[in-house]
Each structure stands twice: as C-alpha cells, then as structure tokens.
Amino acid sequence: xxxxxxxxxxxxxxxxxxxxxxxxxxxxxxxxxxxxxxxxxxxxxxxxxxxxxxxxxxxxxxxxxxxxxxxxxxxxxxxxxxxxxxxxxxxxxxxxxxxxxxxxxxxxxxxxxxxxxxxxxxxxxxxxxxxxxxxxxxxxxxxxxxxxxxxxxxxxxxxxxxxxxxxxxxxxxxxxxxxxxxxxxxxxxxxxxxxxxxxxxxxxxxxxxxxxxxxxxxxxxxxxxxxxxxxxxxxxxxxxxxxxxxxxxxxxxxxxxxxxxxxxxxxxxxxxxxxxxxxxxxxxxxxxxxxxxxxxxxxxxxxxxxxxxxxxxxxxxxxxxxxxxxxxxxxxxxxxxxxxxxxxxxxxxxxxxxxxxxxxxxxxxxxxxxxxxxxxxxxxxxxxxxxxxxxxxxxxxxxxxxxxxxxxxxxxxxxxxxxxxxxxxxxxxxxxxxxxxxxxxxxxxxxxxxxxxxxxxxxxxxxxx
Ligand SMILES: [Zn+2]
Numbered sequence: 001x002x003x004x005x006x007x008x009x010x011x012x013x014x015x016x017x018x019x020x021x022x023x024x025x026x027x028x029x030x031x032x033x034x035x036x037x038x039x040x041x042x043x044x045x046x047x048x049x050x051x052x053x054x055x056x057x058x059x060x061x062x063x064x065x066x067x068x069x070x071x072x073x074x075x076x077x078x079x080x081x082x083x084x085x086x087x088x089x090x091x092x093x094x095x096x097x098x099x100x101x102x103x104x105x106x107x108x109x110x111x112x113x114x115x116x117x118x119x120x121x122x123x124x125x126x127x128x129x130x131x132x133x134x135x136x137x138x139x140x141x142x143x144x145x146x147x148x149x150x151x152x153x154x155x156x157x158x159x160x161x162x163x164x165x166x167x168x169x170x171x172x173x174x175x176x177x178x179x180x181x182x183x184x185x186x187x188x189x190x191x192x193x194x195x196x197x198x199x200x201x202x203x204x205x206x207x208x209x210x211x212x213x214x215x216x217x218x219x220x221x222x223x224x225x226x227x228x229x230x231x232x233x234x235x236x237x238x239x240x241x242x243x244x245x246x247x248x249x250x251x252x253x254x255x256x257x258x259x260x261x262x263x264x265x266x267x268x269x270x271x272x273x274x275x276x277x278x279x280x281x282x283x284x285x286x287x288x289x290x291x292x293x294x295x296x297x298x299x300x301x302x303x304x305x306x307x308x309x310x311x312x313x314x315x316x317x318x319x320x321x322x323x324x325x326x327x328x329x330x331x332x333x334x335x336x337x338x339x340x341x342x343x344x345x346x347x348x349x350x351x352x353x354x355x356x357x358x359x360x361x362x363x364x365x366x367x368x369x370x371x372x373x374x375x376x377x378x379x380x381x382x383x384x385x386x387x388x389x390x391x392x393x394x395x396x397x398x399x400x401x402x403x404x405x406x407x408x409x410x411x412x413x414x415x416x417x418x419x420x421x422x423x424x425x426x427x428x429x430x431x432x433x434x435x436x437x438x439x440x441x442x443x444x445x446x447x448x449x450x451x452x453x454x455x456x457x458x459x460x461x462x463x464x465x
Contacts, residue, residue: 034073034171036234037074037165037166037167038273039159041067041152042152044062046145049144052125053360054357060250063253065255066085066255069084070084071237076322079112080114081112083102083116083156084417087125091367094127099111101156106164111381118258119281120256120259122250126144129366130363132367133349142360172318174233174316175318175387176226177221177314183240185213185289186215186284186399189210198435202285203245203296204288217283237390238275240304242278243281245285247293262308277417278417278419279416280417282397322384325381328456329378329379330380331377331451332394332451335445342369348362368423393452394422398426404453408460409461423443425444433446
C-alpha cells in the first residue's frame with residue numbers, strides 16, 4: 001500500500017471516528033494514544049497600565065496585542081499544558097494562581113502546567129503578593145490592574161476548556177534546529193584592560209565599541225519541536241535564547257520582534273499553530289545588533305523568522321512514543337545584599353517620599369522573601385517526549401543553564417525554556433557571580449548554580465556524577 005493510500009484511509013477512519021464519538025470526549029479513541037489541543041487568548045493590558053513592573057511610563061498605545069498561546073497534551077499519565085504569555089514576568093502567588101487555574105481547566109495538576117513568559121518589556125509584571133503589600137500602603141493597582149487580571153484569568157481558562165473539544169491525534173514528533181544569524185549577543189563584555197562588565201544592554205548597537213565586541217557566550221541555535229497528525233504538523237514550538245526587546249519604555253505595548261516573527265509564521269503556515277518561547281537568556285540580548293530603531297526591530301524579526309523557516313524545513317519526523325512528565329523542586333536562596341533585607345525592603349515600601357517605582361520594587365522583593373521563608377520551592381518541570389525533552393527553568397536563568405541541560409542529554413533534543421517562576425530575577429552562574437554580576441533585578445544568592453544543576457539532572461535523568 002502506498003503512503004498516499006494510507007493517508008487517505010487514515011483520513012477516512014478519522015472522519016468516521018470523528019462523527020461517531022463527540023470530539024474530545026475520548027482521548028484514546030483512535031490509532032495513536034496521544035492528542036493535542038491548542039488555545040490562544042488575548043491578554044493585552046489596558047491603556048494606563050504599568051509596564052515591566054517598575055517602568056515610570058505606563059501604556060499609552062497598543063502597537064501589538066499580547067497573547068497567551070498554549071497546548072494541552074493528552075494521552076500521557078495526566079494532561080500536560082505548555083503555555084507562553086507575551087508578558088514580562090509572572091511571580092510568586094500569581095504564578096501559583098495562574099497555573100492552578102489553568103490546571104483546573106485542563107483537568108490536571110498544577111505542577112504539570114509549564115507556564116512561561118516571553119519577557120517583552122512593554123508588557124506587565126504580575127505578582128499578587130506584591131500587589132497586596134502595595135494595597136496596604138495605599139498603592140493599589142500600581143503594579144498591575146487587578147480587575148484586568150481577573151478578566152484575563154477567566155478568558156484564558158475558558159480558552160483552555162474550549163480547546164479540549166477540538167483536540168486532534170498526534171502521531172509524530174518533529175525535531176528541527178537552525179542557526180540564527182546576528183541576533184543574540186552576551187551582556188558580558190571585556191575591555192582592553194581585561195575588565196569584565198555586563199553592560200551590553202538590548203540596544204547597545206549604536207555604540208561602536210559594543211557593536212564590535214564579540215558575540216560572547218550565546219546559543220545560536222533555534223530549536224523547534226512540532227507535533228504531527230500524520231503528515232500535518234499541527235503545532236510548532238520554537239525556542240531561541242535572547243531577550244526579546246528591540247526597544248521599550250515609551251508606553252508602546254508590543255509583542256516585539258519575537259511576536260512579529262511568530263505572527264508571520266502563523267500567517268504563512270495557517271495549519272500549524274505557532275508558539276514561541278524565550279530560552280534561558282538572562283545574560284543574552286540583541287545588543288550587538290540593535291540600535292533600538294524601528295528598522296532594527298523589523299530586521300530582528302526577519303532574521304528570527306528565517307531561523308524558524310529553516311528549522312521547519314530541516315525537521316526530522318519520528319513516531320511519538322511517549323509523553324512522560326517529571327518535576328523537581330528547587331529551593332533558591334535570597335541574595336544577602338543589605339539592600340534586600342526584610343527591614344530595608346519594608347522601610348522602602350513604607351517610605352512615602354520614595355518613588356512609586358522603587359516602592360513597587362521593594363514590594364516584589366518582600367513578597368519573594370515571604371515565599372522563601374515559607375519554604376515554598378520552585379518547580380522545574382520536564383516533559384519527556386523520548387527524542388526530545390522540554391524543560392522549564394525559573395527566572396532569567398543565564399544561557400549557561402541551557403547549555404548545561406543540553407549536555408546532560410546528548411541523545412535527545414533538549415529545549416530549555418526560561419522565565420517560569422520569575423521571582424529570582426537574574427540567575428547567574430557561579431562564574432558570573434565571581435565576575436561581579438550585580439543588578440537591581442538580581443534577587444538570588446550565589447550557589448544557585450549547584451541547586452539548579454541537581455534539579456536538572458533529576459528531571460533530565462542524567463545519572464553521571
Ligand atoms: Zn530581563
């Protein structure tokens with residue numbers, strides 16, 4: 001029998017089964033055991049909303065909508081959800097609440113919801129504990145609009161529930177990779193005297209020295225994991241490690257160049273639901289290649305999309321044999337800086353003469369401290385698809401963690417997504433701490449590397465010492 005006839009027969013059987021069973025009611029109804037459903041929901045912030053948690057400028061114009069895009073994978077022990085928001089960060093109580101709401105909608109447990117933010121900066125930071133602290137000092141809705149939050153939780157969970165009615169079989173897994181040209185560069189630069197700094201920000205390309213300095217430690221490879229129903233790729237998840245901003249801070253809400261590339265892929269291949277996830281890129285930005293102009297935003301989008309198209313083209317298709325799930329919990333310690341003690345954060349929060357932005361920053365630190373003190377650890381979940389592993393790391397894990405994860409499983413394609421639980425902010429390696437990495441957005445202590453390494457070894461089943 002030719003492949004063509006097999007496909008025709010399969011389609012015929014599927015058509016019969018599709019009318020016979022209410023769609024979505026029987027995950028194991030036909031052929032392979034696995035199914036996938038896709039969902040998307042608008043999560044655009046209203047005008048006048050704070051961006052990036054602490055930017056002074058609030059949203060004044062919607063340039064692009066912000067979206068939550070995800071899938072529910074069915075047929076494993078219990079459903080697994082992978083969902084990515086075009087938001088800057090979701091932290092602490094909000095991170096738990098979002099995952100719990102989505103888990104309830106998908107009929108699974110919270111740890112099985114892999115929720116990540118793409119980390120655009122003209123987009124919100126959400127932290128319910130910090131919002132509560134801010135309310136207590138007369139700053140309600142300054143970090144985020146709580147009524148808006150409630151609306152979008154309802155919108156996203158409804159989209160998850162409705163998607164289950166439209167699940168389709170998954171027979172194969174697709175594995176694609178492509179080298180992306182001239183986007184990523186390391187924040188870390190070394191001057192002529194051998195002095196290290198982490199000063200190459202997202203739009204340093206206007207500075208000749210920053211532009212000429214080498215790319216440094218990055219991961220130039222875009223990875224694409226796709227799910228296929230026979231010959232049709234129904235879902236593609238692309239992941240590349242860079243901060244996603246071309247410019248920000250003007251109140252122009254945008255999904256930025258990563259969202260532009262994703263949107264163009266969606267229009268080009270309407271039969272394949274597109275998800276983009278930001279890899280571990282705390283120390284990686286487009287800084288070498290970006291001056292922060294509209295022209296550069298367009299060029300970055302075009303180069304990222306070229307990587308997506310190349311990865312789609314060279315995709316290798318293998319039968320999907322498993323959807324296994326593992327989770328490890330990691331306890332990261334709070335940074336010991338005197339500026340980050342409970343007393344100093346509290347006095348900043350309560351100081352009416354301090355700027356609203358710095359009081360928000362203090363509230364976020366306090367909310368995280370309360371979480372750490374209560375012993376509430378961070379999930380490091382991993383979906384084991386056999387030929388591919390999809391693992392989610394917290395915060396702004398540096399790109400070295402992505403390399404670490406891939407090295408643990410040379411036999412499998414490891415997609416390491418960043419920006420899960422975001423309270424840690426930057427997560428440098430030991431070497432970066434030794435190089436003097438410091439930042440307002442750094443909340444974790446040195447020593448985080450060993451803890452994350454242990455968690456990664458566990459979920460990736462790396463048994464080497
Ligand atoms: Zn960042």
